[in-house]
Each structure stands twice: as structure tokens, then as C-alpha cells.
Amino acid sequence: MSVIAPKFRLGYLIKGITDNIFWIIVLMTLIGIPVVQIVLIYIDFPVIDGEIWNPFRVFDAMTHPERALPLVKNFMQTDLFKIVAFPGFGFAALIAAAVIFVERKMLAKLQLRVGPFYCGKVEGILQLMGDGLKLISKEIIIPAKADKPIFWAVPVLFAATAGAFVALIPVAPGWVVADIDLGLLAVFAVIGFFPIITVLAGWSSNSKFPFIGGIRALYQMVSFEIPLILSLLGIVMLTGTLNLSEIVESQVNFPWIIFMPIGAIVFFICILAELERIPFDLPEAESEIVAGWLTELSGMMYGLVQLGSYLKLYAFAGLFVVLFLGGWNGPWVFPIEPIAEVITDGIVIMPDALVIKDIPGLPLFAGEMINGTIWFVLKTAAVIFFILLPRGVFPRVRIDLLLKIGWYKLIVLAFVNIFIALALVYSGIIGPGGIM
Amino acid sequence: MVDALFLGIAVLTIVSAIAALEMRSLIYGGLALMGTLGGIAGFFILLDSPFVALFQIAVYVGSIAVLILFVIMLVKSELIFQKKEDPKRRYAGIALMLILMICLGAVIFNSGLSSITTEEPPVDYKEIGEDFLIYYWPALIAMALVLAGSITGALILARRQDAVEDEQRTD
Numbered sequence: 001m002s003v004i005a006p007k008f009r010l011g012y013l014i015k016g017i018t019d020n021i022f023w024i025i026v027l028m029t030l031i032g033i034p035v036v037q038i039v040l041i042y043i044d045f046p047v048i049d050g051e052i053w054n055p056f057r058v059f060d061a062m063t064h065p066e067r068a069l070p071l072v073k074n075f076m077q078t079d080l081f082k083i084v085a086f087p088g089f090g091f092a093a094l095i096a097a098a099v100i101f102v103e104r105k106m107l108a109k110l111q112l113r114v115g116p117f118y119c120g121k122v123e124g125i126l127q128l129m130g131d132g133l134k135l136i137s138k139e140i141i142i143p144a145k146a147d148k149p150i151f152w153a154v155p156v157l158f159a160a161t162a163g164a165f166v167a168l169i170p171v172a173p174g175w176v177v178a179d180i181d182l183g184l185l186a187v188f189a190v191i192g193f194f195p196i197i198t199v200l201a202g203w204s205s206n207s208k209f210p211f212i213g214g215i216r217a218l219y220q221m222v223s224f225e226i227p228l229i230l231s232l233l234g235i236v237m238l239t240g241t242l243n244l245s246e247i248v249e250s251q252v253n254f255p256w257i258i259f260m261p262i263g264a265i266v267f268f269i270c271i272l273a274e275l276e277r278i279p280f281d282l283p284e285a286e287s288e289i290v291a292g293w294l295t296e297l298s299g300m301m302y303g304l305v306q307l308g309s310y311l312k313l314y315a316f317a318g319l320f321v322v323l324f325l326g327g328w329n330g331p332w333v334f335p336i337e338p339i340a341e342v343i344t345d346g347i348v349i350m351p352d353a354l355v356i357k358d359i360p361g362l363p364l365f366a367g368e369m370i371n372g373t374i375w376f377v378l379k380t381a382a383v384i385f386f387i388l389l390p391r392g393v394f395p396r397v398r399i400d401l402l403l404k405i406g407w408y409k410l411i412v413l414a415f416v417n418i419f420i421a422l423a424l425v426y427s428g429i430i431g432p433g434g435i436m
Numbered sequence: 437m438v439d440a441l442f443l444g445i446a447v448l449t450i451v452s453a454i455a456a457l458e459m460r461s462l463i464y465g466g467l468a469l470m471g472t473l474g475g476i477a478g479f480f481i482l483l484d485s486p487f488v489a490l491f492q493i494a495v496y497v498g499s500i501a502v503l504i505l506f507v508i509m510l511v512k513s514e515l516i517f518q519k520k521e522d523p524k525r526r527y528a529g530i531a532l533m534l535i536l537m538i539c540l541g542a543v544i545f546n547s548g549l550s551s552i553t554t555e556e557p558p559v560d561y562k563e564i565g566e567d568f569l570i571y572y573w574p575a576l577i578a579m580a581l582v583l584a585g586s587i588t589g590a591l592i593l594a595r596r597q598d599a600v601e602d603e604q605r606t607d
Contacts (some may be wrong), residue, residue: 185490192498196470196505203463203509220504224497
């Protein structure tokens with residue numbers, strides 16, 4: 001184990017921290033507090049219920065659960081919260097980060113290696129943080145003859161498109177960022193942007209390997225989009241809707257994978273190809289063309305593309321769960337049904353007899369939402385595991401074999417799936433008049 | 437709100453269409469073309485037909501523009517396009533476009549189209565699909581046959597002549 005910082009001494013670190021704290025305190029007392037006092041003189045405070053609301057009273061109210069909890073609950077219903085935190089970016093980025101770490105560790109175990117080990121003492125659990133800090137602190141190098149506007153725009157566009165994809169995935173009943181009637185079509189429209197971005201990344205860096213990788217990515221993604229779309233048409237025929245939330249609600253009794261295993265298999269293979277994962281990782285083939293279309297990206301630009309590609313992985317796995325595995329539907333596991341006395345009398349949580357049932361805004365989450373989220377995350381984790389698994393097992397396929405699989409085999413299988421769906425509808429088993 | 441959106445999308449569409457024609461760099465021209473097609477998708481959304489808008493994005497921006505970019509990148513542009521800097525042509529083109537726009541505008545304004553007001557809800561795409569399958573099925577089948585014929589023709593045209601080399605390839 002090499003020494004990372006040879007001149008490091010704990011005493012210097014503590015001295016630096018205490019120095020900083022000292023100067024912060026001095027500056028706050030000399031400048032910060034007088035400025036705040038002067039500002040407070042000139043502000044007219046609102047009068048609510050006959051009381052003047054100064055900042056101290058506001059802080060008091062915010063720390064009091066009776067007033068803070070409704071505020072928090074109200075904030076959780078806003079679009080901002082949905083986009084930034086729960087079903088949107090924050091949730092997906094958390095899962096993506098977990099996936100990056102689990103992938104490295106799992107591949108290492110599959111290949112009888114150790115994997116990330118030293119960062120954070122326990123099984124390298126802080127490795128991801130270390131990688132992130134390294135990427136942020138690195139210099140962004142742009143090739144001399146690169147097309148600068150496009151080159152700068154590519155990582156941002158990639159992460160933004162992946163975020164748009166994430167926004168369409170329903171996680172729990174009512175918890176989806178963009179609940180539109182044509183959700184599945186919107187998914188197809190968003191997927192269509194990825195090949196453009198990758199080929200632009202390859203072209204704009206003005207280098208051989210990225211260009212080859214970009215062209216390969218374009219071939220691969222465009223040819224696998226067709227079986228991907230066709231394999232989902234069967235579900236649209238059976239459910240009669242394109243809204244992803246309604247598709248999930250239609251699977252209360254059984255997931256669609258029971259009736260359409262062929263479609264699920266075709267869709268899964270297409271996911272692997274769209275995500276450029278082994279065995280279809282030709283655009284990034286590290287033993288042939290360095291890193292494919294990512295070769296010239298450095299520093300946080302590379303970090304953004306990685307974040308985008310793992311967000312995309314989460315979104316595809318979530319789409320598989322939503323369409324084939326029943327989304328948030330599952331047996332009731334959490335929270336356990338409350339006892340009747342708790343509902344009527346509440347729980348005393350403070351010496352002053354502050355009772356839970358008196359506090360507006362509790363419970364913070366509906367039980368359905370927690371239960372649905374648990375099932376969705378479990379199923380998504382299972383699908384992500386199966387997406388990661390081939391990387392430890394399979395070699396890379398040749399490009400002509402890849403295209404042959406896509407055009408000759410998967411499209412035919414997708415049509416077989418469509419005919420199965422048609423047979424189910426016309427025989428009256430499922431659909432209007434059937435058991436649905 | 438809708439007016440501001442309409443104006444914004446209209447400006448985006450027209451400016452990127454002009455840019456698609458005038459850009460020296462073919463790649464940027466292709467990107468500007470994508471902007472134009474995306475702007476047209478925005479018009480469809482304003483017209484309460486998101487189905488058409490999403491297909492516009494999926495097909496035109498996602499596939500046609502990709503094909504155009506692909507062709508631009510694979511082919512050396514100097515071999516196809518010879519630059520002809522002729523100001524007369526440009527002015528003639530602008531004049532022709534203006535005349536065309538004025539004629540079309542006159543026709544549209546005189547047709548009484550601008551005075552139509554309707555309170556009916558937007559047509560559901562499901563109804564359009566049912567109409568296609570019930571009343572207009574001959575047209576649908578004719579369309580399918582034409583498309584199948586054109587695909588077959590394209591396959592025949594694109595067939596490789598060097599069959600010997602084809603046999604030597606191993607799968």
C-alpha cells in the first residue's frame with residue numbers, strides 16, 4: 001500500500017481546522033452580526049395572529065413539529081421536490097452511485113479479486129467518494145483541434161437526456177415527475193437523442209478512437225431501437241394505454257412477463273445494447289479503441305458522462321420493472337398496519353404530552369408510497385444485477401454479429417411477441433371482455 | 437403564455453432553418469436542422485396533439501437527423517459540394533421565397549381560416565386510430581403495400597454485387 005500523502009501530519013490538519021474556525025468566529029462577530037442587526041432594523045415584519053413575526057419566532061416555529069411538519073409535507077408535494085429529490089434526480093443518482101460501487105465489488109468477487117479495498121477501511125466503501133473527488137479535482141483537457149462548443153455541450157446534454165429519461169419512470173403511486181398520457185412514446189423520443197449525442201461526442205473530439213467509437217455507438221443504438229420499440233408494443237396492445245402509471249396499475253394481479261416472456265427477453269437484450277454494456281460494449285471497447293467515444297473526455301466531463309450512463313441504466317431497469325415486473329405492486333410489507341389504539345390515542349413522544357395524532361402532517365409518507373417504493377427498488381435492484389452480471393461472464397461480440405442479432409433475430413422475435421399479444425386479445429383471454 | 441411560447445418556437449424554428457441553409461459547417465447545419473424539426477414538434481404540442489409531436493421527435497429528430505449527420509460524417513464534403521459563391525442566386529432565392537410567402541399568406545388570410553373559432557376538445561389519437569382501422573382501412577393497406585414495395589426496391593437496389601466476397605465471410 002503506497003503512501004498517499006507523505007508529508008501528512010495530524011497535528012497540521014487540526015491546526016488548520018482550528019485556524020479556520022478562529023477566523024470564521026472573528027469575522028462573524030466583527031462583520032456578520034452587525035450587518036444582520038442593521039438589516040433587521042429596516043425590515044417590516046409581518047403580523048400574524050396579532051404577533052409580530054421576527055426571524056427568531058420563525059426559527060422557533062420551524063423547529064416546532066406542529067408547524068414544521070406541514071411545511072415539510074407541503075414542500076414534498078411540489079414539483080421542485082419531485083424533480084430534485086425523490087422520484088427524480090436525487091433518488092436516481094443515489095441508486096446510480098450505489099450501482100457503480102456494487103458493480104466494481106461484484107465483478108471483483110466474480111473474478112476472485114478483492115476490488116476496492118483501502119478507501120474507508122471497511123471493504124473500500126468510500127471508494128466512490130474518492131473517485132468523485134479525484135474527478136472534480138482533475139484538469140479538463142480539451143484536444144487542440146476539437147470542436148469546442150459541441151465538445152463542451154456533450155457531457156451536459158448526455159446527463160440532461162438521461163435525467164429526462166429518469167423523469168418518466170413512475171416509482172410509487174402518484175410519485176412520478178412527468179405523468180403524461182403518452183409516457184411510452186416519450187421514452188422512445190428521449191432514447192432517440194442518445195445516438196446523436198454519442199456520435200457528436202466522437203466527432204467533436206477530432207480524434208480517431210472516439211470517432212470509431214461514436215460510429216459504432218450510432219450503428220448499435222439505431223439498430224437496437226427498432227426491436228426495443230417493437231418488443232413493447234405487445235404490452236400497449238394488452239393494456240390499451242401508453243401511460244406508464246396506468247400500465248403499472250394494470251398489473252395488480254400478475255406481471256406481464258408471465259404472458260410475454262419473449263418480449264421481456266428481447267427488451268432485456270436491447271437494454272444491454274442501448275447501454276453499451278458487455279457483451280455489446282463495442283463503442284467503449286477498451287482493448288481495441290482505448291475508451292471509445294469517451295477517450296478524450298477528462299475530469300468532470302467524464303464524470304458527467306458516467307453519471308449520465310448510470311442514470312440511463314437505472315432508468316432502463318426501472319422501465320423493465322414498470323412494463324414487465326409490475327412496478328410498485330407487491331405484498332404489503334411496510335409499514336405494518338397500526339394498532340387501533342395508536343390511531344385513536346396517538347403516541348406520547350415528549351414529556352409535555354405531545355401526541356402524534358395531534359400533530360398535523362403526520363404520517364409524513366402514505367403507507368402505499370413506502371410499500372410501493374420498497375418493491376420498486378427491490379425489483380429494480382434485481383434487474384440491475386442481471387444487467388451487470390454479463391460483464392463478469394461474457395466476452396465482447398463482433399460488430400457484424402451484433403447487427404445480425406439485432407436485425408435478423410430480435411426483430412423477428414419481437415414480431416412473434418406481438419402476435420402472441422394479438423392472439424391473447426382476440427381470443428378474449430386478456431383485454432376487453434377477458435379477465436382484465 | 438401561449439402567444440409567447442408560439443413566438444419563441446416560431447423564432448427558434450425560422451432562425452435554425454436559416455442557419456441550416458447558411459452555416460458553412462455541415463455538422464452545425466445538421467444540428468440546426470434538428471432545431472427546426474424540434475420546433476415543429478413544439479408547434480404540434482401547442483396544437484394539442486402530443487402524439488404527433490412525440491413521433492416528430494422520435495422519427496425526424498431521432499432518426500432522420502441522425503442519418504443526415506451520419507452521411508455528413510462519412511462522406512468527404514468537398515467531393516460532393518462545390519461552393520458557388522454567387523450573390524445573384526442568393527438574392528433571387530430570397531425574392532422567390534418572399535413572393536411565395538406573400539402568395540401563401542394571401543391565400544390563407546382570404547380563406548377565412550383565421551376567423552374560425554372552435555370550442556371542441558382536441559381529437560383523441562385513439563379515435564384517429566379507430567377511424568383508420570374501420571373507415572379508412574383500404575387507404576391503410578394501400579399505404580402498407582407502397583411502403584413494403586419501396587423497402588423491397590431499396591433492398592434490391594442496395595444488394596451487393598460482389599457475391600463471391602460475401603460467401604467468403606464467416607459467421
